[in-house]
Amino acid sequence: MAITNTSYAEITTFLLVGMPGLEHAHIWISIPICSMYLIAILGNCTIIFIIKTEPSLHEPMYYFLSLLSLSDLGLSLSSLPTMLRIFLFNAPEISANACFAQEFFIHGFTALESSILLIMSFDRFLAIHNPLRYSSILTSVRVAQIGMVFSFKSILLVLPFPFTLRSLRYCKKSQLSHSYCLHQDVMKLSCSDNRIDIIYGFFGALCLMVDFMFIVVSYILILKTVLGIASQKEQLKALNTCVSHICTVVIFYLPIINLAIVHRFGQHVSPLINVLMANVLLLVPPLMNPIVYCVKTRQIRVRVVAKLCQKQI
Numbered sequence: 001m002a003i004t005n006t007s008y009a010e011i012t013t014f015l016l017v018g019m020p021g022l023e024h025a026h027i028w029i030s031i032p033i034c035s036m037y038l039i040a041i042l043g044n045c046t047i048i049f050i051i052k053t054e055p056s057l058h059e060p061m062y063y064f065l066s067l068l069s070l071s072d073l074g075l076s077l078s079s080l081p082t083m084l085r086i087f088l089f090n091a092p093e094i095s096a097n098a099c100f101a102q103e104f105f106i107h108g109f110t111a112l113e114s115s116i117l118l119i120m121s122f123d124r125f126l127a128i129h130n131p132l133r134y135s136s137i138l139t140s141v142r143v144a145q146i147g148m149v150f151s152f153k154s155i156l157l158v159l160p161f162p163f164t165l166r167s168l169r170y171c172k173k174s175q176l177s178h179s180y181c182l183h184q185d186v187m188k189l190s191c192s193d194n195r196i197d198i199i200y201g202f203f204g205a206l207c208l209m210v211d212f213m214f215i216v217v218s219y220i221l222i223l224k225t226v227l228g229i230a231s232q233k234e235q236l237k238a239l240n241t242c243v244s245h246i247c248t249v250v251i252f253y254l255p256i257i258n259l260a261i262v263h264r265f266g267q268h269v270s271p272l273i274n275v276l277m278a279n280v281l282l283l284v285p286p287l288m289n290p291i292v293y294c295v296k297t298r299q300i301r302v303r304v305v306a307k308l309c310q311k312q313i
Contacts, residue, residue, distance in 0.1 A: 030087035043290030
């Protein structure tokens with residue numbers, strides 16, 4: 001007699017989650033979520049448009065800012081489809097291949113944003129430490145080369161993720177713990193040996209932390225340079241050019257660190273808290289970065305206001 005063990009049937013579809021315990025309110029929760037996505041997409045498109053159309057903003061700092069806005073757009077668009085399916089249409093299912101593709105783009109744009117924040121910290125250090133040679137060192141060609149190198153590095157870093165996940169077998173559980181697919185979340189569902197995924201996932205997280213450590217080192221050097229300036233007014237002026245970037249770094253890395261701690265040590269944390277923190281990770285940075293740069297960077301703010309007034313006229 002043939003015995004079929006259905007518990008070991010291979011899983012080809014995963015289930016995402018919305019807000020645990022608040023499924024009845026998903027349609028109402030979709031309103032602020034869709035609003036945040038809309039503001040994030042419009043805000044980042046505005047930043048890119050302003051920098052592209054204003055010749056006076058064709059400088060390294062603003063080129064890097066446009067790269068940051070592009071990575072924010074990518075991050076928003078990567079998670080948007082599953083978020084809309086869950087909260088608007090109550091459709092949490094996602095095929096395995098679509099899940100692997102989504103986690104590739106989410107991790108790829110996250111790695112790219114981390115790299116761009118590192119480049120921007122170096123840009124600020126160079127502008128403060130050696131302002132006379134700043135323009136000659138960071139030419140438009142060199143900025144483009146740096147952007148291409150770090151984009152390529154980000155792709156290479158996350159390229160193995162979908163392939164290593166696809167090589168695993170999923171036969172017991174299909175319920176993920178977020179509203180989108182993450183590498184560390186998917187590999188936990190595997191019923192085969194996932195040691196390679198664990199090691200490479202740790203390596204990927206380590207790369208983000210290395211970026212963060214180099215950003216900290218850059219700001220230590222910036223602080224050392226600023227303290228060497230005799231005039232207090234010039235010290236404040238130099239530090240003020242870094243405020244937007246510091247805010248962006250905090251907005252980006254704080255949710256990542258919090259989510260990593262929850263994944264590692266928060267086994268007894270409420271699933272709702274887990275989902276909220278994961279959603280903050282992808283919703284808040286793309287939403288806040290354009291706002292921070294519009295508020296704190298006068299050159300961007302003035303030109304955004306001028307464009308708005310021009311349209312009204």
